[in-house]
Amino acid sequence: MPVFSFNDTLLLATILFSVGLAGVLIRRNMLFMLMSLDIMLNATALVFVGAGARWHDAAGQVMFLLILALAAVETAVGLAIILCLHARGRPTLDADTGNLLQG
């Protein structure tokens, strides 16, 4: 008997993705939005690894590696944007206040 069936993996990944999506939708702090994006990326990575274990294929973990690289890049660029906005004297990290692009 497998410890963790594929249906359970899909269910858990769906719950995790929904939690991350809710975090992106209800939080306006940009740090929390980045963390919620990380949770969603982890949910997708869990689906890939679960599918790789289900069909016993190494391609699932290859996709996990690529998602890891993607998450690292996304976090680095997002945090650089947050630091840049903070250095310009913006008092809050509210994402709704940054609706004007001025170069």
Add this chain to the structure above:
Amino acid sequence: MHALALLAASVTVIGAIMVITRKVAVHAVLYLVVTLLALAALLVMLGASFAAMLEIIIYAGAIMVLFVFVIMMLNLGQPDSAREKEWLRPRAWLGPGILAAISCAELLYFISPFSASLHSLAPITAHDVGLSLFGRYVLMVELASFLLLAGLVAAFHIGRNRVEDP
């Protein structure tokens, strides 16, 4: 579902819910680290120990350190000692500590001799992943390197010091 898998999954979901409901960013980062550790335990149960190691080293190690750096750089206003005293109060670390203790107990149960029946799933080792990664998917590795380079250039460009601001 096995009881251990259920425990790790519930730690993951509870940690994720706590991440998106915290008010203080440092508390959310602590919960996120616990969530990633529990998710790594789930990956081990799925037979992907290599992915679990990478999850701990890169996600819970490197990316979370980035978050902590940025949070510490954003909170420059308050004096250090008051802020550290605020962070060391039990309500900051008690919840993540309990969840991490559950994960640690699970790990100890794993390596104890009582859990011999757990290894029914054939694992996919780093050898298989490496063969597949640099055989069939070598073009995707190149594309990932392009992505990392683009991210590096973008982060440098955004974060550089502008003196010519009009």
